[in-house]
Amino acid sequence: MIIGERLRTLREFKKLSQGDIEKRTGLLRCYISRVENGHTVPAIETLEKLARAMEIPLYQLFYDGEEPPELPNLPKRKSSDDIAWGSAGKDARFLTRFRRTLGRIDDADRRLLFYMAQKMATR
Numbered sequence: 148m149i150i151g152e153r154l155r156t157l158r159e160f161k162k163l164s165q166g167d168i169e170k171r172t173g174l175l176r177c178y179i180s181r182v183e184n185g186h187t188v189p190a191i192e193t194l195e196k197l198a199r200a201m202e203i204p205l206y207q208l209f210y211d212g213e214e215p216p217e218l219p220n221l222p223k224r225k226s227s228d229d230i231a232w233g234s235a236g237k238d239a240r241f242l243t244r245f246r247r248t249l250g251r252i253d254d255a256d257r258r259l260l261f262y263m264a265q266k267m268a269t270r
Contacts, residue, residue: 149185150189150208151182152183153208155183157207158183158201161202161203163200165183167200168197168200171199172197172200174193
């Protein structure tokens with residue numbers, strides 16, 4: 148269903164005029180008409196205003212049922228922690244051992260180690 152048709156249907160079901168929606172949202176009546184006639188596609192912020200004005204949840208602009216639609220079982224997205232090196236498996240064990248070792252050496256040796264690593268990285 149086109150969003151404009153859905154907005155008009157819901158507005159008429161609530162027995163609201165375009166003028167009522169204009170007063171509640173601050174949107175111009177001519178803009179509301181353009182949206183309902185399919186000449187303009189509103190931004191999500193505008194849809195939120197229209198839903199609030201009609202006192203309905205936003206999902207009802209896109210879905211025709213009484214209850215919210217059932218969410219699909221989507222695969223879990225990897226977080227930045229899952230993608231980062233050393234966050235799991237063999238790399239995580241190596242990184243943990245390296246951190247422990249760095250924590251045990253004295254400050255002068257640690258500075259020397261970092262200096263050598265920096266020199267090797269610049270070559």
